[in-house]
Amino acid sequence: MEVKLNTTDIISILYQMPSSILFKCPDLECIYASRGFEQDFGLRQSGAEATHTFLFFDLETKEIVPQCSLPFTLAEKGEEIAKHYRLQTDSRTMNCFIESDVITTPTGEWVVLQVKSNITSLLNENSKSSAVSKHIEFNQLLTNFSSKLITASVHELDGIIDQALAALGTFCDVDRCYIFEFSDEDESMSNTHEWVAAGVTPFIDELQDIPSSTLPFFMTHISNGLFKVDNVASLPKEAVAEKETFEEQRIFSVLCVRIMVDDIMYGFIGCDIIGSPYSWNAFDIEYLQRIGEMLGNTLQNLHNRKALQKAQTELLEANKQLERLANIDGLTGIANRRLFDSTLKRDVERCTEQMTTLSLLLIDVDFFKQYNDAYGHVAGDAALQKIADTLTNSCVGGDDLVARYGGEEFAVILPNTRLNELHAIAARIIRNVSYLDIRHQASDYDSKLTVSIGMACMEMNLSRQDAALHSSDGALSLVQQADKALYRAKASGRNCAKL
Structure with a gap:
């Protein structure tokens, strides 16, 4: 007696397969899973007639594989599939290697996808060797x-x-x-x-x-x-x-x-x-x-x-702070005599080499000893601080340096400043100090604090060789010129600038 198989029988037979497979008849929309597949993926619904929805993802792009490139679609067109996918069910999502086959049954052709997940490979006959291979692969990773x-x-x-x-x-x-x-x-x-x-x-x-x-x-x-x-x-x-x-x-x-x-x-x-x-x-x-x-x-x-980098940064910052403290006048917060001397020497050498102009101002607070005697050292310190701020604000060049030269004396180094500009800066300083309106009743000159200024200018209108000879005395020569000019300013009645 001949036994005729129908579609339901084919589904039941394929469902019983212990291996992990998905199968589908090209004439039907439903995709069925074997018992082995249900176990691997822990499908909530099970049984020969249970239908499921599956999503296939490209492992590289992580994008859903389009309908035209799905394994079932390609297999139904006669293409052989042997490719890695990420397969998502309503229960689990796993990386899988999928191979296709087409089988002929009494009811027609069926497309079968064999799904090899990591779980499947670990539970196969060679599980021991697979585990060893997995450990080796992980160690390499x-x-x-x-x-x-x-x-x-x-x-x-x-x-x-x-x-x-x-x-x-x-x-x-x-x-x-x-x-x-x-x-x-x-x-x-x-x-x-x-x-x-x-x-x-x-x-x-x-x-x-x-x-x-x-x-x-x-x-x-x-x-x-x-x-x-x-x-x-x-x-x-x-x-x-x-x-x-x-x-x-x-x-x-x-x-x-x-x-x-x-x-x-x-x-x-x-x-x-x-x-x-x-x-x-x-x-x-x-x-x-x-x-x-x-x-x-x-x-x-x-x-x-990071800790080492932080320590190095803190050390550099500490060194900068120490250097700053070593070069800054503690009372006025401007450059001290040490920084003035090194800066003037460097600027003289640079101006000589580059054939540019360098100017210098020496500034003395008029009758400052009498001011201290009359108003006290606290008032004297406050007056020096105000004058230092005024000098800084009166010089606008990026390379200018305002320094406390000693006691009540200040100095201003002015690179790239010509003689006519020097006169204007000195006049501005005298005017701005006067605007401070610091009372000085003990002054022999005025009833408020004033300053006298000596000016010196090194203009390089010579050849390089002559310029080098001209600046052989260097910074000392420029300071001496400014100091003599300051003496002339005091001799002229103070509160003025002389060259």
């Missing part, structure tokens, strides 16, 4: 990123960490990998790096500055090194906040290990499974811990580099 992180600059570090998370997520076939950092005193945590598989929603922007106190169950476990949840639904009552957070993100399984830096918990690295529970294996924990240790060592080195 770890070595690759370790060498990158060792030589990475601070600016390259974030990019390499992102690459490491992507490689880990793809290798372990999880849906999300991430790193969180704790704030000082572990008061809050922020998601700093995140990788998500195709079809998975990222949450890095939402997971910032989360108060640690809102997740007490998680904090207790991660502080001890490991937070492992195979099934979020099985979390105890005291983890109600954590369970709510995970369910909002459709997370069914979570694995996190802490990252230590300088014997302090810096943060944690974790990964999630979305859609269905997953029993974390010992190698899952080992892999994540080793990645965490690698990142911890990297962050430790980065921390040490």
